[in-house]
Amino acid sequence: xxxxxxxxxxxxxxxxxxxxxxxxxxxxxxxxxxxxxxxxxxxxxxxxxxxxxxxxxxxxxxxxxxxxxxxxxxxxxxxxxxxxxxxxxxxxxxxxxxxxxxxxxxxxxxxxxxxxxxxxxxxxxxxxxxxxxxxxxxxxxxxxxxxxxxxxxxxxxxxxxxxxxxxxxxxxxxxxxxxxxxxxxxxxxxxxxxxxxxxxxxxxxxxxxxxxxxxxxxxxxxxxxxxxxxxxxxxxxxxxxxx
Ligand code: ADP
Ligand code: MG
Numbered sequence: 001x002x003x004x005x006x007x008x009x010x011x012x013x014x015x016x017x018x019x020x021x022x023x024x025x026x027x028x029x030x031x032x033x034x035x036x037x038x039x040x041x042x043x044x045x046x047x048x049x050x051x052x053x054x055x056x057x058x059x060x061x062x063x064x065x066x067x068x069x070x071x072x073x074x075x076x077x078x079x080x081x082x083x084x085x086x087x088x089x090x091x092x093x094x095x096x097x098x099x100x101x102x103x104x105x106x107x108x109x110x111x112x113x114x115x116x117x118x119x120x121x122x123x124x125x126x127x128x129x130x131x132x133x134x135x136x137x138x139x140x141x142x143x144x145x146x147x148x149x150x151x152x153x154x155x156x157x158x159x160x161x162x163x164x165x166x167x168x169x170x171x172x173x174x175x176x177x178x179x180x181x182x183x184x185x186x187x188x189x190x191x192x193x194x195x196x197x198x199x200x201x202x203x204x205x206x207x208x209x210x211x212x213x214x215x216x217x218x219x220x221x222x223x224x225x226x227x228x229x230x231x232x233x234x235x236x237x238x239x240x241x242x243x
Contacts, residue, residue: 002029004160004191005050010059012045012215019045021215023059027208029159030189034202034223037212038238043195046212047162050193051075051082063160080108083153087165089145091137091152097124098133101152109156116155123151127181143174150181161185163194199243203227211235 005027012020019042027033035043048054049061052068052075061068066078091100101120105111124130127147137145146166153161163182167175179201186192186205196202202209202223209226211219211234218232219225227243230236 004029006062008060011057013057019215031207032186032192033208034206035195035210041212042215083158083161085163085166087168089149101155127151142170143177146178160191
């Protein structure tokens with residue numbers, strides 16, 4: 001198995017607030033890792049450090065051999081291999097669905113328009129939205145917007161996908177469609193790091209679950225171990241509230 005993400009002694013501080021405390025973990029190619037934990041525990045910050053949306057204060061992050069914490073690394077190059085999906089979709093409101101998906105392939109990669117559109121149409125089919133290619137985001141439901149956001153991330157052919165609470169802003173009836181798309185990606189062997197409160201999804205789809213509390217990774221294990229036999233009292237307390 002190939003090591004995709006290696007995090008060593010990662011520390012992140014905002015002023016004197018230490019948000020990530022000495023995090024060390026590795027993620028292998030094809031692994032699906034769910035990160036769970038209370039609000040404000042550092043989940044988003046951890047995810048954002050993995051594509052340098054936040055700079056690590058100290059420690060090392062290596063993605064596919066690229067040292068993210070080295071100032072000489074071309075982060076834009078590395079980011080092309082890392083797709084990110086946010087809680088609030090972040091679609092471009094003035095662009096159609098198709099244009100949202102083809103923007104980066106055309107602008108960043110200089111792909112040919114016809115090819116980029118063909119690929120976008122394939123991706124829309126994958127996420128079940130073939131009929132929406134010409135509409136604007138405002139006419140989509142939250143679940144549809146999130147599936148477009150996933151298709152947009154996939155258009156750059158990433159080999160790692162980061163998800164930050166992708167279903168937290170959705171009405172309950174939309175959650176399943178988005179999780180199904182994510183499950184399909186997992187089945188295809190995508191390396192995925194997913195911050196989520198969907199414990200059922202974590203149990204079913206994740207290879208590993210990490211529990212983070214107050215900037216410490218208190219658990220890092222198979223879903224069965226973390227959910228059924230957590231090591232830490234704080235994990236037990238958290239799970240009692242959410243399960
Ligand atoms: P989570 O995603 O688990 O809810 P976050 O990673 O968003 O938690 O936040 C962890 C802590 O870091 C919180 O105390 C939050 O206030 C702080 N924080 C996050 N982003 C910033 C920032 N840009 N500037 C200052 N503090 C921040
Ligand atoms: Mg968050």
